Amino acid sequence: MNERPRVLFEKIWDAHIVSHDRGSPAVLYIDLHLVHEVTSPQAFSGLRDRGLKVRRPDKTIATVDHSIPTYDRSLPIMDAQAARQIVQLEENCAEFGIPLFTGSDDRQGIVHVIGPELGLTQPGMTIVCGDSHTATHGALGALAFGIGTSELEMVLATQCLLQNRPKTAEVRIDGRLGPGVAPKDIILALIAQIGVGGGTGHVLEYTGSAIRSLSMEGRMTVCNMSIEGGARAGMVAPDETTFEYLSRRPFAPKGAAWDAALARWRALPSDEGAEYDMQVTLDAAALEPMITYGTNPGMGMPVTGRVPEPAQLADPVQRRSLEKALAYMGLNPGEALIGRPVDVVFIGSCTNGRISDLRSAAGVLKGRKVAEGVRVMVVPGSHQVKAQAEAERLHEVFREAGAEWREPGCSMCIAMNGDQLAPGQYAVSTSNRNFEGRQGPGGRTFLASPLTAAAAAVTGVVTDVRTLG
Amino acid sequence: MEPFTTFTSRVVLLPMDNVDTDQIIPARFLKATDKLGLGANLFCDWRYDADGAPRSDFVLNRTEVQGAQVLLAGDNFGCGSSREHAPWALVGWGLRAVISTSFADIFRNNALKNGLLPIAVDAETHRRLLAQIEDNPAAEVTVNLEQQTLRLPDGSTATFPVDSFSKHCLLEGVDELGYMLQHSRQIAAYEARHGDMVRTK
Numbered sequence: 001m002n003e004r005p006r007v008l009f010e011k012i013w014d015a016h017i018v019s020h021d022r023g024s025p026a027v028l029y030i031d032l033h034l035v036h037e038v039t040s041p042q043a044f045s046g047l048r049d050r051g052l053k054v055r056r057p058d059k060t061i062a063t064v065d066h067s068i069p070t071y072d073r074s075l076p077i078m079d080a081q082a083a084r085q086i087v088q089l090e091e092n093c094a095e096f097g098i099p100l101f102t103g104s105d106d107r108q109g110i111v112h113v114i115g116p117e118l119g120l121t122q123p124g125m126t127i128v129c130g131d132s133h134t135a136t137h138g139a140l141g142a143l144a145f146g147i148g149t150s151e152l153e154m155v156l157a158t159q160c161l162l163q164n165r166p167k168t169a170e171v172r173i174d175g176r177l178g179p180g181v182a183p184k185d186i187i188l189a190l191i192a193q194i195g196v197g198g199g200t201g202h203v204l205e206y207t208g209s210a211i212r213s214l215s216m217e218g219r220m221t222v223c224n225m226s227i228e229g230g231a232r233a234g235m236v237a238p239d240e241t242t243f244e245y246l247s248r249r250p251f252a253p254k255g256a257a258w259d260a261a262l263a264r265w266r267a268l269p270s271d272e273g274a275e276y277d278m279q280v281t282l283d284a285a286a287l288e289p290m291i292t293y294g295t296n297p298g299m300g301m302p303v304t305g306r307v308p309e310p311a312q313l314a315d316p317v318q319r320r321s322l323e324k325a326l327a328y329m330g331l332n333p334g335e336a337l338i339g340r341p342v343d344v345v346f347i348g349s350c351t352n353g354r355i356s357d358l359r360s361a362a363g364v365l366k367g368r369k370v371a372e373g374v375r376v377m378v379v380p381g382s383h384q385v386k387a388q389a390e391a392e393r394l395h396e397v398f399r400e401a402g403a404e405w406r407e408p409g410c411s412m413c414i415a416m417n418g419d420q421l422a423p424g425q426y427a428v429s430t431s432n433r434n435f436e437g438r439q440g441p442g443g444r445t446f447l448a449s450p451l452t453a454a455a456a457a458v459t460g461v462v463t464d465v466r467t468l469g
Numbered sequence: 470m471e472p473f474t475t476f477t478s479r480v481v482l483l484p485m486d487n488v489d490t491d492q493i494i495p496a497r498f499l500k501a502t503d504k505l506g507l508g509a510n511l512f513c514d515w516r517y518d519a520d521g522a523p524r525s526d527f528v529l530n531r532t533e534v535q536g537a538q539v540l541l542a543g544d545n546f547g548c549g550s551s552r553e554h555a556p557w558a559l560v561g562w563g564l565r566a567v568i569s570t571s572f573a574d575i576f577r578n579n580a581l582k583n584g585l586l587p588i589a590v591d592a593e594t595h596r597r598l599l600a601q602i603e604d605n606p607a608a609e610v611t612v613n614l615e616q617q618t619l620r621l622p623d624g625s626t627a628t629f630p631v632d633s634f635s636k637h638c639l640l641e642g643v644d645e646l647g648y649m650l651q652h653s654r655q656i657a658a659y660e661a662r663h664g665d666m667v668r669t670k
C-alpha cells in the first residue's frame with residue numbers, strides 16, 4: 001500500500017478514532033486512564049448523579065499522590081480535608097471497581113512515575129489523566145495529555161474523549177550535552193526559547209541525536225514539561241531504549257504478545273518525508289545548566305546569566321508582567337543569580353523524582369554536607385524508586401549529608417500536603433512550576449536540574465555545578 | 470447548564486500575560502470535593518493579603534467591577550495546571566466570558582464545558598478595548614455568541630472564533646457527555662475491533 005507518510009502522532013491519532021461526525025470533534029478512544037485524588041471527586045459525583053457506571057475499570061487505575069503526606073505512612077494524615085479526599089478516592093474506586101494503589105501499597109507513587117515503571121504506559125497508546133503533566137508518558141511513544149474533570153467524567157463513562165485534532169511540531173535537538181548539563185536543562189532551555197505559550201495547540205515530537213542518546217527517564221523529564229511550553233503533549237518515537245526499558249515490567253506484554261507488540265511499536269516512528277506543522281531546533285552542545293529567575297517556566301536562563309531588564313521590553317503588558325515577576329521574586333534587573341542564598345532545596349516530583357535523578361543528586365551530595373541553615377528534602381517519585389534508591393544506599397548518602405529522605409508523592413511541587421515554603425523563602429527545586437505561590441504562598445522558586453539543586457544544597461547558594469570540582 | 474445568551478456587561482481588567490491556573494485558584498483550594506464555592510477564593514493570593522484582608526489595589530476588590538461578567542486578560546490566559554477548578558472559580562465569581570489574545574488549550578476546553586466563553590481577539594482589538602475600559606471603567610461590552618461578535622464600548626464590533634460544536638452546546642445549554650453516550654454502539658464496535666492495549670486488572 002502506498003500511503004501518505006505520517007508522523008508518530010498521526011499514526012496514533014488515526015488508530016484511535018472511533019467516529020468523526022461532520023462539524024463535531026472526533027471521538028477518540030482512550031487506552032489508559034490514570035486517576036488521582038485531587039481532580040476526580042467531582043467526576044465520580046457526576047457519574048453518580050447521572051446513574052452511570054465506569055465503562056472500562058480495567059483500563060483505569062488510581063493512586064494517591066497530590067495531597068498525601070510524605071512523612072511516615074503509619075501516622076495518620078493530619079490535614080482533615082486531604083484525609084477526606086483520599087478516603088473519597090478509596091470509596092469511589094471500591095464503588096466503581098477501579099484498581100487503586102493506596103499510600104501503603106508498594107506500587108504507589110506519583111501517577112506519572114508509576115505508569116511507565118509498571119509498564120502500564122506503552123508505545124502507541126492513548127493515555128489521559130486529570131493532570132497536565134500527563135505528557136510525561138509520551139516519552140515511551142504514547143499520545144498522552146492532561147484533561148479537566150468534565151473530560152475525566154466522560155472518559156470514565158465512555159472510555160472516549162471528544163477532541164479536535166491538534167497540530168504537530170518537531171523539536172529537533174542534536175548534539176551532545178556537556179558535563180553538568182542534564183535533560184532538565186534541555187527542556188528549560190526550550191521553554192525559555194519558545195515561551196510558555198509557544199507550543200499551544202501543538203503536540204511536540206522530540207527528535208534528534210540528543211534525544212536518541214537520552215535514557216528513558218531523561219526523555220520523561222523532557223516530555224513532562226511540554227505543557228510548560230503550552231503543548232498538551234510531547235512524544236519521543238520508540239526505539240531500542242524504549243523496548244529495553246519496557247521488557248520485564250509487570251504490565252508489559254509477555255511471550256508471544258510481546259513479540260506482536262514489538263512489531264507494532266517498530267512501525268510507529270514518523271515516516272520518511274512526513275511533515276510537521278511547525279519546526280523548532282535546539283543545539284544540545286551549546287546548552288549550559290539552566291535556572292529560572294521569574295514566575296513562569298519560560299523565564300529561564302543559563303545559571304551563569306543575569307536577570308533580564310524590564311526596561312528593555314517594548315510591549316507594555318510584557319514589561320509589566322516581568323516587573324511583577326521580579327518584584328515577587330525579590331530580584332533586581334541585571335543581577336546574577338549565582339551566589340544568591342537559598343533556604344530550601346527540593347529534589348523530587350514527576351519531572352525529576354526518578355532513580356536516575358536521585359543518583360545524580362547523590363553523586364553531588366556524597367561526601368559533602370548540606371550547608372548550614374538549608375533544608376533539603378529528597379522525595380522519591382514512587383515506592384519502587386524509593387526501594388531501588390535504598391538498595392543502592394542512596395538514602396544513606398542523603399541522610400549523612402543532612403538531607404531529609406521522605407515517602408513518595410508530589411510533595412513540595414504542588415504544596416498541597418503540608419510540604420511547603422514559608423513566605424519569602426527561596427528554593428531551588430527540581431519540579432516543574434515556579435508560579436507565584438506554587439510551593440507555598442509567598443514562596444519563591446528557582447527551577448533547575450537535580451545536579452544544580454544538589455549543588456545549591458551543599459553551598460547554600462545558587463551554584464554552577466560545574467565549578468564544584 | 471444554562472443556555473448561553475447574549476449579554477452586556479462591565480469588564481474586569483487584568484492586563485497581564487500568562488496568568489496561570491495556580492493564580493486563578495491556588496492548589497490549597499483543590500482539596501474541595503465539590504465544584505461550588507470556589508468563587509470566594511478566585512485569585513485568592515492577589516485579592517487578599519496574608520491576613521485575609523482584601524487588597525485595595527487588586528481589581529476584583531473595586532466597587533465598579535462588582536457584578537461584571539467579563540474579564541479582559543493578557544496573552545496565554547489559563548496556562549499551567551489542568552485544574553477545572555479554574556473555570557469553576559471564575560464562574561463562581563460571576564464571570565461568563567474571558568477576553569484575551571490567546572488561551573491555554575486545557576483551560577479553553579475546561580471553560581467551554583462550564584458555560585464560560587473564551588473570546589480570542591487580535592492584539593489590536595485587545596489594545597483598543599483595554600484603552601477604552603481604562604478611560605471609563607463603567608463602559609460596557611456586549612457578547613453575542615450566536616453572531617460570534619464582541620461589541621466594544623466605542624460601538625465597533627470584533628468577531629471571534631468558536632468551534633461549531635462547542636457553540637451549539639453552549640447555546641443549547643447541553644453538555645458533551647450526552648452526545649458521547651449516543652455513540653456507545655460505535656465505541657463497542659471499536660473495542661471489538663481493536664482489543665486491549667493494556668488491562669489494569
